[in-house]
Amino acid sequence: MSVENSIPPAYVFDDHLMAFMHELRAPLTSLTIGVDALMHDLKEPREQETAAVLHGMRRSLRWLQEMTDNLGMLNLLDSRSFELSQGTVVILGCLQTALAIVQPSLDQRSQTIQVECAARTRVWGDRRRIEHILINLLMNASKYGDPGTPVRVQVHRLGEWVCTRVENTGPGLDPCEQQEIFNRYTRGAAAVRTGARGLGLGLHIVKTLVERHGGRVGVESVPGQQTSFWFTLRAAAEPLDDGDRYARGWRG
Numbered sequence: 001m002s003v004e005n006s007i008p009p010a011y012v013f014d015d016h017l018m019a020f021m022h023e024l025r026a027p028l029t030s031l032t033i034g035v036d037a038l039m040h041d042l043k044e045p046r047e048q049e050t051a052a053v054l055h056g057m058r059r060s061l062r063w064l065q066e067m068t069d070n071l072g073m074l075n076l077l078d079s080r081s082f083e084l085s086q087g088t089v090v091i092l093g094c095l096q097t098a099l100a101i102v103q104p105s106l107d108q109r110s111q112t113i114q115v116e117c118a119a120r121t122r123v124w125g126d127r128r129r130i131e132h133i134l135i136n137l138l139m140n141a142s143k144y145g146d147p148g149t150p151v152r153v154q155v156h157r158l159g160e161w162v163c164t165r166v167e168n169t170g171p172g173l174d175p176c177e178q179q180e181i182f183n184r185y186t187r188g189a190a191a192v193r194t195g196a197r198g199l200g201l202g203l204h205i206v207k208t209l210v211e212r213h214g215g216r217v218g219v220e221s222v223p224g225q226q227t228s229f230w231f232t233l234r235a236a237a238e239p240l241d242d243g244d245r246y247a248r249g250w251r252g
Contacts, residue, residue, distance in 0.1 A: 036104075066139060066202075069132070070136070070199065070201040070202055070205055071199070071201070073132060073205050073209075074184075074201055074204075074205060077205070077208050077209075077212075082212075084125070084126040084129060084212060084213065085126050085127075085128075086124060086125055086126050086213075087124070087125075087126075087127070088122050088123075088124060088237075089122060089123050089124070089125050089126075089127045089130055089236070090120070090121070090122055091117060091121045091122065091123055091130070091155055091162060091164065091233075092117050092118075092119055092121065092155075093127075094127060094130045094131045095115060095117060095134060095153065095155075097131050097134075098131050098134035098135045098138055099113060099115075099138065101135055102135060102138040102139055102142060105139060105142040105143065106142050106151065109142060109145070109147045109148070110147055110148045111142055111145060111147065111149060111150065111151055112149075112150040112151070113150065113151050113153070114150050114151070114152045114153065115152075115153045116152075116153070116155065117153070117154070117155035118155065118157070121155055121162055121235075122162075122235065122236035123162045123233040123234060123235060123236055124213075124233065124234045124235070124236050124237075125233050125234075126213070129209050129212075129213070130209075130213075130233070132205070132209060133205075133206050133209050133210060133231065134164075134166075136202040136205060136206050137166040137206060137229050137231075138151065138153075138166060139202065140166075140202055140203065140229070141166050141167070141168040141227075141229070142168070144168065144170050144171065144188075144190050144191070144227070145168030145169055145170045146168075146169050146170045149168065149169040149170070150168075150169070151166065151167070151168050152165075152166070152167040152168075153165065153166050154167070157235060158232070159235075160234060160235055161215070161232040161233065161234060161235055162232065162233050162234075162235045163230055163231070163232050164230065164232075164233075165228050165229070165230040166228070166229050166230075167226055167227065167228040167229075168226070168227055169225065169226050170190070170226075170227065171189070171190040171193075171223070172190075172221040172222055172223040172224055172225055172226065172227045173188055173189075173190075173219065173221040173223065173227055174189075174221075174223050177189060178219050178220075178221060181203055181219060182203050182204055182206070182207040182217065182219075183200075183204060184200070184201065184204045185199065185200040185201065185204075186200045186203075186204070187200040203229070206231065210231045210232075210233070213233055213234070214234060215231055215232040215233045215234065216231065216232050217229070217230070217231040217232075218230055218231075
């Protein structure tokens with residue numbers, strides 16, 4: 001087992017750092033949109049070198065966005081002012097928002113996405129926070145999934161709860177890693193071995209947000225094969241039509 005703490009536990013964020021990170025979000029978003037637009041216009045073979053540079057820029061910008069979003073959320077979760085704005089949420093809508101953000105990562109690794117979800121499945125929760133949960137899990141699945149393999153999402157009803165699973169095929173986690181992977185600033189052996197960028201915050205934020213909703217989170221993994229992260233949220237009171245299914249699959 002190899003589990004790395006990427007930042008000492010004593011590390012704290014002051015107000016100036018958080019203000020700086022907040023100010024970074026707007027220019028990062030603007031730069032990312034600009035790079036995406038330039039890449040979309042590249043068609044000629046002679047522009048391949050330019051495309052490679054833009055791909056590198058986009059990867060760096062996506063990483064900076066992910067880092068600032070997670071650090072900002074961590075600071076918010078640690079504050080006394082954090083509150084959930086809860087209501088009835090259609091989980092499929094959250095998935096579609098999250099997938100639109102994660103799609104460039106899937107494209108980069110030639111990964112497909114497969115979704116199975118009842119179109120009317122509803123949960124009780126904070127839509128923005130549920131989207132953050134899904135973005136972190138999907139980014140994690142893409143980052144540590146093997147290139148060219150599918151990332152699978154399954155959503156199903158379990159009595160009074162709705163369970164969402166995000167699964168990939170890759171190096172997986174050994175039993176000891178599974179016990180620690182949700183800890184703050186913890187990164188698994190695959191992250192250490194491959195040098196993948198990250199602060200070890202994404203899964204910790206997932207766990208914290210799910211538990212603030214009153215749900216549960218967990219992981220099941222077979223090293224060298226598949227890893228499945230799952231979480232539960234309380235189902236909304238409205239009746240569900242389990243026969244109305246939504247399935248999506250494409251090559252990124």
